[in-house]
Amino acid sequence: HSHIKPESFGQKDIAEYAKGLKYNDKGLLVAIAQDVDTGDILMQAFANAEAVEATLRTGLGTFYSRSRDSLWCKGETSGHFLKVKRVFCDCDRDSLIYLCKPIGPACHTGEPTCWFEGTGEGAGGEDTIEVVNEMPRTTLQMLEETIRAREVDDEGGVGKSWTAKLLGDTDLLCSKVREEAGELCETLEKAEGKERAASEMADLLYHSMVLMRKQDVDMVQVMEVLRERFGVSGIDEKAARSKL
Amino acid sequence: HSHIKPESFGQKDIAEYAKGLKYNDKGLLVAIAQDVDTGDILMQAFANAEAVEATLRTGLGTFYSRSRDSLWCKGETSGHFLKVKRVFCDCDRDSLIYLCKPIGPACHTGEPTCWFEGTGEGAGGEDTIEVVNEMPRTTLQMLEETIRAREVDDEGGVGKSWTAKLLGDTDLLCSKVREEAGELCETLEKAEGKERAASEMADLLYHSMVLMRKQDVDMVQVMEVLRERFGVSGIDEKAARSKL
């Protein structure tokens, strides 16, 4: 990558790495905590060099509190720590991502993340927008949420959607999951092309996620299994190893 | 939600909504662009009230450029726009998420996102950390990357891993996908419990993602299919409708 200075890479002294980032006139940069399993942006605060250094040493998301004028290890009072796996800096080195696993809700309000007010998809004219109590949802999360919402209809009864029908009929649901797996395999066996493969993978994902909902298992639990199985280690695990 | 003021919700005038956010002494707040399909944090810049208003009116991610002292619609020169679906503000209203679909790379360097330098999982003592050229990866992306990496071994030949074996044997791969779908169904049919269900869903996801790799289809393409199918509309689509 020609735009990357090779001297940036390799083994670095933690204090020097932290000092080498770009801070504003108040000695701060933007630090964004992101959930490694869900991709959720959990919270955003500011960090000084000391906070970045502490994060890298301890594996716990640490910021600078402007109101208290001191380092702030998120969770030190609530117990809701951010276990930081890896830290990333942006192209001009003034904005960090703490890629982490949150322990408990990330927001002091008790919400899972700090973003729970958004503009909706409502009608609205050109000058107005609907503001709703919702969190940012990626496509997979939106699908999970849609499946959950369709479990019941508007009156709280059994929904009339295809999703509700699947949730109410184990034989139908399982036969669909097996059928969709077969259809996905056929895209390869019969060389049906990429578009058809993406479409059948979408079918299989949707139906298997209905099967997960039926068993009250969230996709984040599946991600945790995958992460452990495929070994995404991080700062905290390294710290643990160094104690052995 | 007791911590949310109900007057925050409902149909709002766009200009008043933008003015009601919390700006710093320079009239700015943090704006974070996130990819609706992948969850990737794409870029982070600052926005003033005018930029927020422009984003909500046009559906294109707009910021305030401190160097040029003017509004900056990302993509206006490169064509790499951010098509914003929805905007979210955090609990103290000084940090926004632009949930969007990027057109082309988000970073001016040509990288997909601005974060391509991170601390690795390397050994390292207590005072050093390895810095590598990698992007933040959520668990699903890490799995996709791992599958891709195992396609070839260190010498560029056919890998010796289970993944490489599956990629080289269509019969084996398809029989595994069908078998794992069956095992996932059995967790429901035989009431094997949540832990087993999560584990079998992980098996099915992994094997079906190998099948996608074999056909050179990325998971983001699957997410696009799901998004269109389950109708995540947004500002841009609303703007399009208002032109009909």
Ligand SMILES: [Zn+2]
């Ligand atoms: Zn590059």
Ligand SMILES: [Zn+2]
């Ligand atoms: Zn930056």
Ligand SMILES: [Zn+2]
């Ligand atoms: Zn918060």
Ligand SMILES: [Zn+2]
């Ligand atoms: Zn079918």
Ligand SMILES: [Zn+2]
């Ligand atoms: Zn199908």
Ligand SMILES: [Zn+2]
């Ligand atoms: Zn709440």
Ligand SMILES: [Zn+2]
């Ligand atoms: Zn805030």
Ligand SMILES: [Zn+2]
């Ligand atoms: Zn950049």
Ligand SMILES: [Zn+2]
């Ligand atoms: Zn299995």
